[in-house]
Amino acid sequence: MKRKTIIGAVVALGVVGIGFAFWMMWRPEIAAVSPPQSAGKETLDRGRRIVEAGDCAVCHTRPGGDYMAGGLPLITPFGTLFTTNITPDPETGIGKWSLPAFERAMREGIARDGHFLYPAFPYVHYRKLSGADIADAYAFLMSVDPVKYTAPENHMVFPMNFRALVSFWNLLFLHGDPLEPIPDRSAQWNRGRYLVEGAGHCSSCHSPLNLIGGEKSSELFNGGVVDGWTAPSLRGMADAQHPWNEAQLVAYLTGKVAEDHGAAAGPMLPVSLSIAQLPVEDAQAIARYILDLKKTSSDATSPPCPPAANPTAKTLPGAALFEGACASCHSSAAPMRTLDSRPALVNTSAVRADSPRNLIQTILQGIPMSTAAASHYMPAFADSLDDIHLAAIAEYLRNESCPTRPWTDLDKTIKSIRTQE
């Protein structure tokens, strides 16, 4: 090769390299617009449905704050991040965003001015939505009351405070196109898949995450940990030892008490209250899709819990504590149990799970009062039960439900949850 050609090739490579580096770190701004005219009622209704299916308000409305005005802190392993104001206020919200700017944020995680958004905003899932659904969601958000509010500054740890690093994360985890229906599956199954994998972003909590916070693609839906709660595996629910059917799952997913299983608590409660706002066909489609998720080889199967032939639990110290603190609502004689066909606690996932985490969390936090599920209120016991009493009640319930596999990490789990509070 001639010298000139070599120099030419090196220069060309350099230009491509610098171009690539720029592309990795920076995206152009999309011009500001004035908030668009209000859309028609049908568009707004469709948009509201996407926004409910996507739980936007669960993250973008802080407790006591205005609808969609942001400010909820999200605690991640990389620091604390605050959700932003997505009302149409032009200065502090997204009032100057055009539809293309909004669509780019939803599909690529880039803000209107070109900065990278952190993937705590689940754009890896929203990118699977159809263009029509994104446009409807945009029209709906542009119709909510504009609110002047700016969220507090984020506290991300070094080096995660450099947003441009997100572009490397995106190279690894951001792919896939809007979901197309799979032709040989039913319309209901396809709708369920679209809601679960797209707007519902269920796998973001129900999958194990790798060290840099990406979902492990080989273990999707195998269960994860979120805010100190276990989000159980969603695989094999139809043939679990204590199986779920469609009606039970629909009840659970819409914020009601599922016969023989119980009701959602913790981070799942707001998700279920959002799904409750959707037409019931959507909840049924989600249930159908979930019931079709089979166990995979990487999804550890726990040995079954045979019921005690000869329960000794009544003599455990926790039995008396349970009588005092819980039985008025949870014993088989409690009047509350006959309402709603509520489950015996021994049948609930919280008591049957391999980890005591969700039982401890439920007892400590209770189940807050919510309008959609007013009869589900359970008081929080964080201040009235000490660690020893808490462990004793958990040991008693576990012994009733799975005497052959007692929890061995009760004290440790209680300590770690208490110190997170």
Ligand code: HEC
């Ligand atoms: C799990 C929590 C979560 C959910 C659910 C969520 N978001 Fe967000 N969203 C965030 C966070 C956190 C940010 C800020 C990210 C950052 O600053 O890097 C954000 C940022 C955004 C932004 C960029 C706004 C700006 O000013 O830069 C838009 C637009 C947005 N979200 C829209 C939505 C929509 C629409 C939905 C529902 C379909 C939704 N979000 C659901 C957490 C969430």
Ligand code: HEC
């Ligand atoms: C913000 C995190 C989060 C998101 C998003 C989420 N879940 Fe959950 N889910 C949880 C947690 C935590 C629990 C355990 C709640 C409890 O024990 O009360 C749970 C429990 C469940 C259960 C009960 C499982 C069992 O064995 O008891 C089902 C079913 C479920 N989720 C389905 C879904 C579906 C479907 C979606 C998407 C539409 C979804 N979840 C989205 C966190 C989440």
Ligand code: HEC
């Ligand atoms: C004032 C009534 C009340 C009291 C007292 C109460 N609970 Fe509850 N609890 C509820 C209601 C309502 C629910 C939600 C409906 C359901 O799942 O049965 C619930 C749910 C639960 C669940 C979650 C079941 C699931 O769906 O995963 C557990 C575990 C639980 N309670 C344990 C306890 C324990 C242990 C105590 C005593 C320390 C206690 N509760 C005291 C009313 C109560």
